[in-house]
Amino acid sequence: MPKRPSQPARQLRSAASPACVRIAFCSQASRHSWSAFCVAAACTRGAGGGGGAASGSSHAATATTTNKSARTHRLYHARMSDPLELAQRLARDYLATVGERAVSPTPEAIERLAELRTPVPDGPTDAAAVLASLDAIGSPATMASAGGRFFGFVTGASLPVAVGASWLATAWDQNAAMSAMSPIAVALERVVLEWLRELLLLPEGSAGALVTGATMASFTALAAARRQLLARAGWNVDDDGLFGAPPLTVVVGEEVHVAVTKALGLLGLGRNRVVRVPADGQGRLRADRLPRLDASTVVCAQAGNVNTGACDPLGAICDAAAAAGAWVHVDGAFGLWAAAAPARAALVDGAARADSWAVDAHKWLNVPYDSGVAFVRDGAALYGAMTVPAPYLTTGGAPEPCHATPEMSRRARAVEIWAALRTLGRAGVAELVERACRHAARFAERLRAGGCEILNDVVLNQVLVAFGDDARTDAVVAAVQRDGTAWCGPTVWQGRRAMRISVSSWATSETDVERVADTILRCYDGASHKG
Secondary structure (H helix, E strand, C coil), rough: EEECCCCCCCEEECCCCCCCEEEEEEECCHHHHHHHHHHHHHCCCCCCCCEEEEEEECCHHHHHHHHHHHHHHHHHHHHHHHHHHHHHHHHHHHHCCCCCCHHHHHHHHHHHHHCCCCCCCCEEEEEEEEHHHHHHHHHHCCCCCCCEECCCCCCCCCCCHHHHHHHHHHHHHHCHHHHHHHHHHHHHHHHHHHHHHHHCCCCCEEEEEEEEEEEHHHHHHHHHHHHHHHCCCCCHHHHCCCCCCCCCEEEEEECCHHHHHHHHHHHHCCCCCEEEEEEECCCCCHHHCCCCCCCCEEEEECCCCCCCCCEEHHHHHHHHHHHCCCCCEECCCCHHHHCCCCCCCCCHCCCHHEEEEEEECCCCCCCCCCCCCCCCCHHHHHHHHHHHHHHCCCCCCCHHHHHHHHCCCCCCHHHHHHCCCCCCHHHHHHHHHHHHHHHHHHHHHHHCCCCEECCCCCCCCCCEEEECCCHHHHHHHHHHHHCCCCEEEEEECCCCCEEEEEEECCCCCHHHHHHHHHHHHHHHHHHHHCC
């Protein structure tokens, strides 16, 4: 079992500010040198702060000690007074030790969060004290999703180069709305949208938008679909809204992700007005059960079922839609990345014939949250749905990012995506996908050999596991989460309780897989004996 994060081993109180800076250092090995420096500095500083000369010492010795003390004091004060340097140190230490700690926080760490609930401060607080407090209380209360043993919610860790790029982007503090606000942010966004389009094998000329995640990517793309289909019927939804508008039909699979239904609700298309199409045993929409489609229909297909990883038959769906003039939207939050891995690309065959797509960068590309991407084949439909002109919004002629996204003020997400793609290249992205799929297959192999039931065909990075009846399965999931070696979430698949293992992190190693498989089997054996 991994060690739980200890309480801060020691606290330093500095008189450098009226607020009395309190800096807590954890006892992990990687923090020893930093904490030792601070302890030495504080002690030297305290010894030199009394103003009296040390009796029995020569003037030379006293001068040497005083000079060393003054130098250490200055160095210590410089380190402590620079919040950016302190934050970098704390962040680096966190990442250096995240693989050693339990994946989920301890109950004690959760309890300490109550310390954050204070009245609004009356006056200023020293920046170093604020950051130190944030680290001391916040870091132990995080999920260790930045490590290699978090397998919940299709969550990727951030590549080191993407973390570094995020730091730089934060320092730049750019509004990526338009070129006049940030030439670099817009230039990078245009580059990465083209790179992503190529990697995902989407049609040339498709327009793209960087958004917060797949939910907003689907919202953005479906807003374009709504505008286009209503315009065909002679209705201007931008000016006249939906009151009195011709009805649209939305078709989804029985296993549609809630991100899509949320987007439909936000767009006024309704979460329950959809026509649901039955799914097969792996959660794929059955194209042979599609209803009659027409030019007022949007079909929402899926690349990557959140439980099984299975992809809808996108080619057959697009065939049916094309014949009727319907719009096809593909929710490919993680599954669309299969297109970037030649050995998996057949799983999403036909995706390029759709009309719009949603995908996450913070999942399989492993860039920091939040980062999603929307693509629309017809750029005019996207820009028409999202552009709001104003005389004070200076543009450079070409469509600006704010013309393709719901937000006017937006962070420069392209910086991290560019850094990740520039570092990985095509081969690196393909290997990132393939490696996660190999790890998922190994999990299935180990657990099946240990007597567990694998409920899905492991074609991508998702593994569904049952451990007998529902009660025993729930007991194993709870035991694994308590153990702390890994975190795997529960789900319900076709009426059965299951454990869901989602392998999405670049940091997951073969050693991690074997260690976690051992842990799951140990918890399974324990639950079996209790049963």
